[in-house]
Amino acid sequence: MEHSEVDPEILPEERDFESALRPRSLSEFGGQPRVRDQLGLVLDAARHRGSSPDHVLLSGPPGLGKTTLAMIIAVELGVALRISSGPAITHAGDLAAILSGLSEGDVLFIDEIHRLARPAEELLYLAMEDFRVDVVVGKGPGATAIPIELPPFTLVGATTRAGLLPGPLRDRFGFTAQLDFYEDADLARIVHTSAAKLGVTIHARAADEIASRSRGTPRIANRLLRRVRDFAQVKKHPVVDLDVACAALEMYEVDQLGLDRLDRGVLDALCRLFGGGPVGLSTLALSVGEETETVSEVAEPFLIREGLMMRTPRGRVATHAGWSHLGLRPPAGVAPALFGDAE
Known part of the structure; x- marks a missing residue:
């Protein structure tokens, strides 16, 4: 079963669009030049040796x-790709079944690998290092371990929380790539490429505007492009120019920095209801009618990255930039140091 990266807002039809817009080779992959070059070397070296590359x-x-x-790794190697995710592998037997079904050279992709169950994780150590799994048959004193040899394969693990990966698992990967947020110029090129695939004629300034509001993330850039495409189609604009793009993004409540309704709601509550803070996460989440996990994992990281808000030992605090973005001034009597730039 195929699992995409965790994003509860992605609908099935959105996944179909994402799949259609994905690049198919390293040369088509926009952005991340350092990772692209390093990964290209790993794959080229493996092809020259005629062996599977190290785990990634x-x-x-x-x-x-x-x-x-x-x-792309599977395509570049010309091998099959098997896809699963950490939360879907709840028992060691689940992983053993997947591993025993691999053919030589296959790529196994495990998304959210930091969420693997501990028994499956321990089974994976042996599989990654010795291409073998020990299947336990029976229970109690009569239980026996039957070794099953595996064909050489490449494990590709993906994680949004690298710090949660146990050291023994992390150390078994031969190549680790840290993906960074994209530059606006790279996102604009992705918007142009995706627009061509969608049959949308778009001006350069419109693509730049979409890119600048995409929070450094290609998935968001493609999602905003599709919404702009919908707006242009319904309003009968044959070409997406800057005015069309801005009107569409305004309709969908995505502002110039890329803040959406939730982000602005959190920042607005922090400033207007709580005087800029400090305020606890649960109280802040309650004020906008959201779960604490939604606020901490969806809205907070971007607000902090943009310097609009910061975490302190006493709670969340708005910065000068946060107040300014809302067109507000910090209340009198509040120490200016509280509203300095976010660290």
């Missing part, structure tokens, strides 16, 4: 292309 760990926030890179 892809780390970084959602939407930066980890699943796409796993697919």
Whole structure:
């Protein structure tokens, strides 16, 4: 069963669009030049040796292309790709069944590998290092371990929380790639490429505008492009120019920095309801009617990265930039140091 990177907002039809817009080779993969070059060397060396490349760990926030890179690795090697995810592998037997079904040279992609169950994780150590699994038959004193030899394969693991990976598992990857947020210029090129695939005629300034509001993330850039495409189609604009792009993004409540309704709601509550903080996460989440996990994992990282908000030992605090973005001024009597740049 195929599992994409975790993003609860992705609908099945969105996944279909994502699949259609994915690059199919390293040469088509936009952005991440350092990772692309390093991975290209790993794959070229393996091809010259006529063997499977080392296991690959892809780390970084959602939407930066980890699943796409796993697919590209299989295509570049000309082998089959098997896809699963950490939460789907709940028992060692689940993983043993997947591993025993691999053919020589196959690529096994495990998304959210940091969420593997401990028994499966321990089974994976032996499989990665010695291409063998020990299947336990029976229970109690009469239980016996039957070794099953595996064909050489390449494991590609993806994680958004590299710090949660146990050291023994992390050390078994021969190549680790940390994916970073994309530059606007790279995102604009991705928007142009995706627009061509969607049959959308788009001006350079419109592509730049979409890119600048995409939070450094190709998945968001492609999603915004599709919404702009919908707007242009319904409003009967044959070409997406800057005015069309801005009107569409305004309709979908994505502002100039890329903040959406949730982000602005959190920042607005922090400033207007709590005087800029400090305020606890659960109280802040309650004020916007969201779960604490949604606020901490979806809205907070971007607000902090943009310097609009910061975490302190006493709670969340708005920065000067956060107040300014809302067109507000910090209340009188509040220490200016509280509203300095986020660290």
